[in-house]
Amino acid sequence: MTAPLLRIENLGKRFGGFIALDGINLDVAPGERLGLIGPNGSGKSTLVNCLCGTLTNETGSVHFEGRPMNGLLAHQRTHLGMARSFQLPRPFHTLTVAQNIRVPLLYTVKTRPDVTLTEEGLDERCHEMLRLVSLEHKARKMPRDLTQVEMRKLELARAMAAEPKLLIADEAMAGLSSSEVKDIVALLIRMNERGVTIILIEHIMAAVMSFSQRLVVLVSGKKIGDGDPNEVIRDPEVERAYLGQ
Amino acid sequence: MRTPVFFLVSLAVGLALFFIARQYGNDYIFFAGYTVLQFIVLATAWNILGGYCGYVNFGSAAFFAMGAYTTVALTKFPNFANRYLPESIAWLAQGITYMPIPVFMLLGGLIAGLVGLGTGYLTLRLRGVFFAIATLALAVVLQTLIVNWDYVGGSRGAYVIRPATVPLIGNYVEYLFLLMMVLSVIALTVARGIERSQLGYGFATIRDDELAAEASGVPTLRLKLVATTLSGAFMGMAGAPFPYYIGFLEPSSAFGLAYAVNSIAMPMIGGTTSWVGPLLGAVLLGSLQQYATVTISSAVSLLVVGLLLVGFVIIAPNGIVGLFQKFVRHKEEPEIPLHDPAEETP
Amino acid sequence: MDFPVELLINALIAGILLGGFYAAVTVGVSISFGILDIVNIAHPAFIILGSYIAYIASSRLGLDPILVSILALPAFYYLGAAIYQVYYVSFEKRGQEALRGLAFFFGLLFVTEVVLILVFGVDYRYVSAPYIDETIRIGMFDLPLRMLIPFIISMLLLGGLQLYLTRTYTGRAIMAVAQDQFALQLMAADPIRIKRIAFGISIATASIAGALLIVIQPVEPSVGREYIGRVFAICVLGGLGSLPGTVIGALLLGIMESLTSTFYGPSWAPAVAFGFLLLTLAFRPAGIMGR
Numbered sequence A: 001m002t003a004p005l006l007r008i009e010n011l012g013k014r015f016g017g018f019i020a021l022d023g024i025n026l027d028v029a030p031g032e033r034l035g036l037i038g039p040n041g042s043g044k045s046t047l048v049n050c051l052c053g054t055l056t057n058e059t060g061s062v063h064f065e066g067r068p069m070n071g072l073l074a075h076q077r078t079h080l081g082m083a084r085s086f087q088l089p090r091p092f093h094t095l096t097v098a099q100n101i102r103v104p105l106l107y108t109v110k111t112r113p114d115v116t117l118t119e120e121g122l123d124e125r126c127h128e129m130l131r132l133v134s135l136e137h138k139a140r141k142m143p144r145d146l147t148q149v150e151m152r153k154l155e156l157a158r159a160m161a162a163e164p165k166l167l168i169a170d171e172a173m174a175g176l177s178s179s180e181v182k183d184i185v186a187l188l189i190r191m192n193e194r195g196v197t198i199i200l201i202e203h204i205m206a207a208v209m210s211f212s213q214r215l216v217v218l219v220s221g222k223k224i225g226d227g228d229p230n231e232v233i234r235d236p237e238v239e240r241a242y243l244g245q
Numbered sequence B: 001m002r003t004p005v006f007f008l009v010s011l012a013v014g015l016a017l018f019f020i021a022r023q024y025g026n027d028y029i030f031f032a033g034y035t036v037l038q039f040i041v042l043a044t045a046w047n048i049l050g051g052y053c054g055y056v057n058f059g060s061a062a063f064f065a066m067g068a069y070t071t072v073a074l075t076k077f078p079n080f081a082n083r084y085l086p087e088s089i090a091w092l093a094q095g096i097t098y099m100p101i102p103v104f105m106l107l108g109g110l111i112a113g114l115v116g117l118g119t120g121y122l123t124l125r126l127r128g129v130f131f132a133i134a135t136l137a138l139a140v141v142l143q144t145l146i147v148n149w150d151y152v153g154g155s156r157g158a159y160v161i162r163p164a165t166v167p168l169i170g171n172y173v174e175y176l177f178l179l180m181m182v183l184s185v186i187a188l189t190v191a192r193g194i195e196r197s198q199l200g201y202g203f204a205t206i207r208d209d210e211l212a213a214e215a216s217g218v219p220t221l222r223l224k225l226v227a228t229t230l231s232g233a234f235m236g237m238a239g240a241p242f243p244y245y246i247g248f249l250e251p252s253s254a255f256g257l258a259y260a261v262n263s264i265a266m267p268m269i270g271g272t273t274s275w276v277g278p279l280l281g282a283v284l285l286g287s288l289q290q291y292a293t294v295t296i297s298s299a300v301s302l303l304v305v306g307l308l309l310v311g312f313v314i315i316a317p318n319g320i321v322g323l324f325q326k327f328v329r330h331k332e333e334p335e336i337p338l339h340d341p342a343e344e345t346p
Numbered sequence C: 001m002d003f004p005v006e007l008l009i010n011a012l013i014a015g016i017l018l019g020g021f022y023a024a025v026t027v028g029v030s031i032s033f034g035i036l037d038i039v040n041i042a043h044p045a046f047i048i049l050g051s052y053i054a055y056i057a058s059s060r061l062g063l064d065p066i067l068v069s070i071l072a073l074p075a076f077y078y079l080g081a082a083i084y085q086v087y088y089v090s091f092e093k094r095g096q097e098a099l100r101g102l103a104f105f106f107g108l109l110f111v112t113e114v115v116l117i118l119v120f121g122v123d124y125r126y127v128s129a130p131y132i133d134e135t136i137r138i139g140m141f142d143l144p145l146r147m148l149i150p151f152i153i154s155m156l157l158l159g160g161l162q163l164y165l166t167r168t169y170t171g172r173a174i175m176a177v178a179q180d181q182f183a184l185q186l187m188a189a190d191p192i193r194i195k196r197i198a199f200g201i202s203i204a205t206a207s208i209a210g211a212l213l214i215v216i217q218p219v220e221p222s223v224g225r226e227y228i229g230r231v232f233a234i235c236v237l238g239g240l241g242s243l244p245g246t247v248i249g250a251l252l253l254g255i256m257e258s259l260t261s262t263f264y265g266p267s268w269a270p271a272v273a274f275g276f277l278l279l280t281l282a283f284r285p286a287g288i289m290g291r
Helices: A044-052 A074-080 A097-109 A119-132 A147-159 A178-191 A207-213 A236-242 B003-024 B025-051 B060-084 B087-097 B101-123 B128-147 B171-193 B198-208 B210-215 B219-241 B242-246 B257-270 B277-295 B296-317 B319-331 C006-036 C044-059 C065-071 C074-094 C096-121 C146-168 C170-179 C181-186 C191-215 C223-237 C242-264 C264-283
Strands: A007-014 A017-026 A033-037 A061-062 A082-085 A166-170 A199-201 A216-218 A224-225 C135-138 C141-142
Touching: A007 A044, A017 A044, A017 A061, A017 A224, A033 A044, A033 A119, A033 A178, A033 A207, A044 A074, A044 A082, A044 A166, A044 A199, A061 B219, A074 A082, A074 A097, A074 B210, A082 A147, A082 B210, A097 A119, A097 A147, A097 B198, A097 C135, A119 A147, A119 A178, A147 A166, A147 A178, A147 B219, A178 A199, A178 A207, A199 A207, A199 B171, A216 A236, A216 C096, A224 A236, A224 B060, B003 B025, B003 B171, B003 C181, B025 B060, B025 B171, B025 B257, B025 B277, B060 B128, B060 B219, B060 B242, B060 B257, B101 B128, B101 B171, B101 B219, B128 C264, B171 B198, B171 B219, B171 B242, B198 B210, B198 B219, B257 B277, B257 B319, B257 C096, B277 B296, B296 C096, C006 C044, C006 C141, C006 C146, C006 C170, C006 C191, C006 C242, C044 C065, C044 C074, C044 C096, C044 C191, C044 C223, C065 C074, C065 C191, C074 C096, C074 C191, C074 C223, C096 C223, C135 C146, C141 C146, C146 C170, C146 C191, C146 C242, C170 C191, C223 C242, C223 C264, C242 C264
Parallel strands: A033 A199, A033 A216, A082 A166, A166 A199
Antiparallel strands: A007 A017, A007 A061, A216 A224, C135 C141
16 A cells, blocks of 8 residues: 555644544545545534644644644645645635736745746746636636636635645535536546545535545544445444434 | 836936925925935835735834934943943944944844834734734833933933034935935835735735635745834834934934824825835825924824824725726726736846 | 832732723723724723813813713713714725724824814813812721722723623623624624624723723823723733623733832833733733633
């Protein structure tokens, strides 16, 4: 077996008396498409925030490509190849769509020692990202002029522009119509085909099932299911705790 | 326009103004002009942190005063050395008397920049609102320290003797005007340079959404420290020649609320998204205040500034520059407010 | 020489009385900043306005300054409600409260101060009331009424407000605004109206605090500035949005200032308070009572 891209060991986090994450163990292999589900308050977003360095975990460790992540700031993790999109899109609202994409190019891709980016190279990559999410025609628009689904795409494109090895997509589809959901799933699969490992946190089961090669279930800060999606959702414990309430 | 070209052009404009004023004006023009130029620097410096990064600094006066009091402290030193230090060291200290004002400006900028860095370290992990409140507190702490520091005159204040003339330029006020003019040109060039550089992008992302900025790889903490240091340093540099300008410096004048209000009001009224805003705001408000102070009273002139600030933030949130852009946009296609560096390399 | 125990205890008493008064000064900001998340840095300016109203009414009409301030409550309430309406329409609704909202209140602070200077000049003004020069002496300890009465009024004000916020329907709705807009909707309350009421109340407290201030010390327009840092220091110290926390924070600050001015000299007092604010902000931003 190949070494895992991401290794989470005994990860724990509490807010006052509330235990948000209770000893999570999880390995993610390179190139994998992993779905992460769980009811509201099960700790999914806390897990994402701990992985990305927005929150600090109290116990356990996260290793990315064998490198310990504890103590690294969010932007340092992004530099190392871990990118995320936010649950509610958070575009830079005073920058245009193209300029939004430019930020991770300037601050992440350009800082990597093996990359030299000229002004043309920047523009080219920026347009490539916009093409990937089919937003080229909106390049010079402001984020407030975008529709819901376009905003989600911008969010994903900005995360992808950092050229990550691992993309963590936090509820990229909430509030979208079913055709728009299909659109985003297809987009995520396209991204995965470019070699990016993806963790998708999602509520919409249809999307998770069509996207994931492997499914992880989180309930009350504990991992209660992990494996083939079709088997996991038939697991009685998962059904009881999550689906059958 | 490339940055060095911009610098030279603005410098040329400034020098032209200087020579015109010298040709036709009197001393008053230089006295008043100095104040306006000083406000250009303060407003531009405030805007680097406030406008670009979205962090409101209510303590501009404190940074300005740090610069002013650095000068006072240095000019007092030879006297102090003569009295308290052995002759061999005192002799060295005399050298400081002959330090030219530009050196004071650099040192004042250094001290104020360090204060800015310190403030940043203490507060920038907090929400922006707390930063704003902390700067208010900082101003009071520093003022209290100065009031209780007898060496720089304490609450009584300190005299700084201004030579009547300087070599080459002649009139001392004209010399101070010229120095402040060069400093404004430098401040504007730096601000404009930031807008067009990667740093400008980073600052804008901090203003818009710090969490998203971090996720995109922007080292927000480091950039904020750059901004507080730079902003503080320029304010300190603006303050360093002030004791020579005013002749007698007391804490209440150096820490005056008018500096804090003006450095916020000018960018807000001019527009915070580009270097033009603070320049416009400083020239308009600065001249208006000079005029109102002479014709009516200084209290009324401050009232006007306060009312304009309140009025503008309510009615024209993007200042005069914003109004202008709106007007242009009505005529043409929508334009992007922030400059697109794709068009040129700095 | 012995340690001056008597001096220490008198300084402590003075600090507690001062702190009690600080609670009245701060409670408005505790409501606006702590509960509503509106950074009203102009609050001290409204307090000074309250001082001047008390001054005019008591010097021209011979009324008791504190009574005047109670009579002026409705006027302050509506002033506050009006300011909130402007703030809401211009900033909150547009989502621009952070930068411009701060500048707005800073402008208000400044305008109020300058208007007071233009009308009354920069001379110190004071009021007279029968209790101002009286002092109760218990053994070797002094209880000047000039401080004791503001302390009592302030505690009554905070107690009343705390009862209002925890026991009445509107009061609970105000507390809910802070935590959960959704719960508020379940209560079928209009959040904007609730916030307007709350902000009106917060400004109304400035009337009473202003009268207390001018009873304690002579006032000139720029005195308010000293209180900006102080009120936020107390707010942060006590943990945002809790009135009991406000009282504790206020007492702490009062005691610290009183000890400092007794043992090091009054000119150092502001630095201690503000320095404490800076340090709290830096290391314990949730307040010492914080979560």
